[in-house]
Amino acid sequence: MRSGTNLPRVGGYNRAVILEAIRHGGDVSRVELARLTGLTSQTVSNIVRRLITEGLVVETGRLPSAGGKPRTALALNPHGAYAVGIHLDPDATVTVLVDLAGTVVARVRRRSGTGRGSSPRATVRRLSAGVDQVIRQAGVPAEAVLGVGVAAPGPIDPARGMVVEPPNLAGWHEEPLVTTLAGEVRMPVTLDNDTTAMAVGERWAGGSARSQPFAFLYLGTGIGGGIVLADGVHRGATGNAGEFGHVTVVPDGRACYCGNLGCLEAHCTPRAMVTDLVERHGRAARRLDISAAPNRVRAEYARLCRAADAGDPAAADVVERSVRLLAQASVTLVNVLDVELLVLGGSALRQVADVLLPAVSAAVNERTIARWVRTVSVERSALGDDVGAIGAASLVLHGAYAPGWTQLLSSGVA
């Protein structure tokens, strides 16, 4: 049953809309805020006054006036609030401190130590030490830090604050991460699917170029995604929406750890691609010194992509196939979601971006059914390799300062 909305929540929503308009606006006045948000000038004035009192917004001077009243420019106060973001990746854990404007003010990277034999508790203690370290490094007062966001590989169980059977994190089984980490850091902790967090980060830190709905396709150790709609992030029934890595691209294809066959992730990750070279072009693999051994994937993937760029036919064949399947999955996503913007990011993107972006753009604009009605833009993530950690921090800032429609609702109502 849907819930109605009572007035206090409407106030909170409008406050978030104003804050967002100031973030995206650049030298925006109260008059423009009223025009941009459709709110009355009285409502805008009241909300802005409170935001200034709380130190989240500052007046930055007078704007040229077109004859009427002088207008005061408003801007976000980046130092008004901070959040910590942790990207828990099987290879490395990146921890950042991000200010209210989305700028990284401190950063720590450690090897994750989540391989076989390490305990989840030890990992949590290391995470907590990283949180202390970025706050100390930035010299920010602890009370200005709103909380810690954690981006973890799915599937997750947000209701219980758990990482469920994380396929890339050996030794973790239904680990109650939110509870244990909150106990260590003594701050609120938020958990989300890593690629959903990245999509939130794109929205939060990507400026006005990310204010329309978009789908985010992540290419890293694994493949994932996130869906940002007009109303906010689409998390799905259980927080596991946007699993673009598990779009089936090859019927009866390669077995994926998820239990399905022929998933995008089973065919187009760096590991899958070096394996493809070994299995389908053994001679070329030996020539390029590519063995697909787990600990050599990163370097071998880079070598594979360089060889393809240089015209090696076997390497080019493997890259082309992967690009074709990624473009095919993108067509499916655009036909299902009808978004006009597709953002690609992740650490495995750089090596193939020059061929992948044009191929995806051509596919979604030439082979989707509504192509007569709209053009789909395909863009690269603005956030670089720290997108996961920045996204995790954005979970905290986004939750605190940019609630979507759902937060207009009463919660806990049948």
Added chain:
Amino acid sequence: MRSGTNLPRVGGYNRAVILEAIRHGGDVSRVELARLTGLTSQTVSNIVRRLITEGLVVETGRLPSAGGKPRTALALNPHGAYAVGIHLDPDATVTVLVDLAGTVVARVRRRSGTGRGSSPRATVRRLSAGVDQVIRQAGVPAEAVLGVGVAAPGPIDPARGMVVEPPNLAGWHEEPLVTTLAGEVRMPVTLDNDTTAMAVGERWAGGSARSQPFAFLYLGTGIGGGIVLADGVHRGATGNAGEFGHVTVVPDGRACYCGNLGCLEAHCTPRAMVTDLVERHGRAARRLDISAAPNRVRAEYARLCRAADAGDPAAADVVERSVRLLAQASVTLVNVLDVELLVLGGSALRQVADVLLPAVSAAVNERTIARWVRTVSVERSALGDDVGAIGAASLVLHGAYAPGWTQLLSSGVA
């Protein structure tokens, strides 16, 4: 830029929430409405009083009281409002008059006459005559009819009220259907993608079993879908979301009219399946008198499915392949959208439902990545073959009486 929400719109939203709770509730009192919606009892009382004055809600008697104040049962007045729905299918046009409770009170079915040589204008005049006919048939006063909803094959351009290059409707090219039909019937006309309309119809007429988010998969002459989220129908950037027929299921597979290769629609419609039998099992096709001639598809599809049921190996092979691809696409949809309910419907479903529903249910519960966290229900549409026309009428009722979050917004704001 997101818009804020002003108070009159909040009122309209809460009114819709109350009306929806009464529709789903069955003998619900004001006290229960307050509990169900999270609204104050004062707000509930005010809204209910107005709904009674307008004739949309009636008091149906006293409910047993648990010691406190006596409670008055409230129910929808089905005769409070009506809407016409038209399903514009290439084979036949179905026109229905639906009351506020979602019950069909009159129905007309005509061959569409949209084949080669017929003009869109002539079709529009026939549609208008059908509208008059269902209203006369039901003996309903014209002023109680809120408007006409049209469900048409996509892609559509809702902003211009147009059916764009409808692949199954020869002779239609950017036809301004909304304007021409509204001119004929002199009522408001709403246009939507046919399968999105069906999903709205499931939500509207499907009772409390359809009050959670779901994806609707339609199997008819074509294959399509609709996405209903917690906030309302997901229409996408251009009203063309949910094109499940154009999920790619076979890389480099059969060419689809949409410009893509290997779409679900190119492999799993009745026409594609009889073509498969002819192409891959010529001898069996001749034995079963299946030629895949366009005007024989409906009968030959039924024959193909009966033969598969009876154990004919060639027919069973074709049906099994189609079921496998539909299950594969369902896995993709659940991984992307994270819904806990998948509803299947459409005129081609009946013949394969007994094998398809269990296969889809097994696939989405055994091969999706978040299967540890949730169970996905796979159900048959409650609406039968008129789902398109009922859905079209629901567009009107849904728009008028069940606005989603988006209608809380100011419109036309930059």
